[in-house]
Amino acid sequence: MPSATKSLMSRNQWSIETNTAGERSLLERDMAFSIQGNSNAPCVMSVRRAEGIWLEDSDGRRVADLYGNNAHHIGYRHPVLVAALHRQLDQLTLAPRGLTSETSIELGETLARMWGDPNAKVGLTPSGGDANDAAICVAKAATNRYKTISFYDSFHGRNAGTLSVGGGYNDRRMLGPVMPGTLKVPPPWRHGDEHLGLDEEDYARHSLNAMRTVFEYERDIAAVVAETIRNYAHVPPDWFWGEVRALCDEYGTLMVMDEIATGLGKTGQLFNHERFGFRPDVTTVGKALGGAAMPVAGMIINPDLDLPQESDIGYVTHEKNAMSARAALTTLQIMETAALADRSKSLGQIARVRLDEVASRHASVREVRSAGLMLTLDFRNPSFTRGQAEAFAEASFRACVEGGVLPVFPHAGSITFSMPLVISEEDLSDSIEVIDKSLAVAETH
Ligand SMILES: Cc1ncc(COP(=O)(O)O)c(C=O)c1O
Missing domain, CATH: 3.90.1150.10 (Aspartate Aminotransferase, domain 1)
Structure with missing residues (x-):
């Protein structure tokens, strides 16, 4: 040794x-x-x-x-992407607030189709943290609640909201109080107490039980916010997300699933929920979406959610940036064509x-x-x-x-x-x- x-x-x-x-x-x-x-x-x-x-x-x-x-x-610098970005640069770079472009429309339609619901709503942002922040707002507005459950040892971005739901000590220290109502439970993966000799099933069961306790004593939870597959190849047991879905349905809680690091094919399927056989309410994607060229992320939202029309959730200056949209659209096309x-x-x-x-x-x-x-x-x-x-x-x-x-x-x-x-x-x-x-x-x- x-x-x-x-x-x-x-x-x-x-x-x-x-x-x-x-x-x-x-x-x-x-x-x-x-x-x-x-x-x-x-x-x-x-x-x-x-x-x-x-x-x-x-x-x-x-x-x-x-x-x-x-x-x-x-x-x-995938050659198909480079060529598409050159063409886009020669034509249109940004559709400012209140305007749109066919590139952004096609991207929204493509993401919705790939997610499995052509009517899904899509909001685009420059970074994954922005997408998660907006997704949390969507969940709050749609449920008229403010509490979230997320995991210790998780990461969802460095915005004030996402740092609050993220579960890493180092990410939050020295930053003072977090957003109210951001409740945490132990994650379903091994996270530092390996001396206990628990296996992955034990961790997942422990995590689910803790979540059940929080639901019982808090009740009005807007959303569970979590990575379907945690970065560093932490895959929960097959049954885990189905059980969380059942708990969420029982308490009228939404599932906001962060697939920014491990989604879009990295772990073997386009969307990780496919592997576990459950439907999330909101999925966030980012990172690879921009083809290692443009900063673009997004949230894909169940169209049945009751979103207040008067809210401005999800709007950011570069929501309809045509270069970002072209990068994302072409990346998805490359991924689909080459399976x-x-x-x-x-x-x-x-x-x-x-x-x-x-x-x-x-x-x-x-x-x-x-x-x-x-x-x-x-x-x-x-x-x-x-x-x-x-x-x-x-x-x-x-x-x-x-x-x-x-x-x-x-x-x-x-x-x-x-x-x-x-x-x-x-x-x-x-x-x-x-x-x-x-x-x-x-x-x-
Ligand atoms: C799971 C997860 N969610 C969100 C983010 C934040 O994405 P961004 O850095 O694009 O804001 C990250 C970044 O590492 C991540 O790994």
Whole structure:
């Protein structure tokens, strides 16, 4: 068993030591002006060019991007998207408030059709957090209630409203009181108390029971706000969402399902509710919707909801930005034509078999989790303290980057690979070899 106890140099120091003078200078200039947050700093590389699954830094060094912040399902600069955006740029960029364009209309119609209800309402926003914030407002207005139930250890964005429903301590600390009525229950996934030895079924049952208690004592809940499949490949048991749906129906509560990180095919289906066989009231999408080119997100709303006409919910300046709409529409067309959600499922199975083999060679891996092309190696091992698991995840992450593969930044003692849905089998295979070697490197620390 690797010790993983030696303290690693800081990520900043590592960046300085492993980058060339040119790269270092860019990273330092970035650091001088950027707000340095927990999850966005220090940057590990600059990007001069990107194409397909590849990022290239200022020295021309190429890295396979298995992170993309879940925004690169169709890869970078997909040629069909680039051509469509050029044409759009030559014609129309923004339809300002109170006006519309056929591009935005077609996007709304397409999202509604794909969601399974051609009459669904669609609201478009520049970011996922905005879409979630608006979706919470929709739920409040439609139910005339204000309380929400969401999960500890969840994330829904950095707006004041979404930070209030999000369940991460680090996201909310130092920001004072949250929005009133934002109630939290334990999530249905493992979240730090692995020493209890609970399995996923136990976690989900515990979560559901806690939710039932909140319903019984609070009653007038506007919405359950949750990720159908949590980032980092946390998939609840098949029965979970059906039971939540039944509870919501009993109490007149809406289900607002956030599919911003794990939706649009990443985990093997276009909308994750399809996998669990329930109907949400509102689904939010974002990130990959813009084809790794434009910032666009949206909410898709059950048309039967009683939305007050006089409210201004969901309106933002760039609601009908034609460049964003073109990016989203073309991305969805690319995904549909190439059946990328199915590809994610089948290629994900191949990747899973390979990663299981890797895990069998490394005692440091506690478990492999996966859903489509999102795959996680979890190092929260009984023989590691939490700090050791986190240090091991960081060491593996750095070894991967040095080996030419960029994973998702480490989270809670694990590393995740969010593979673009267009990755070739060869690149996938080569990447897994790098991952295998990287674990061996981390074990020498
Ligand atoms: C599940 C989930 N919801 C919402 C958001 C917020 O999206 P954005 O950063 O586009 O506001 C994120 C971003 O990471 C996310 O992972």
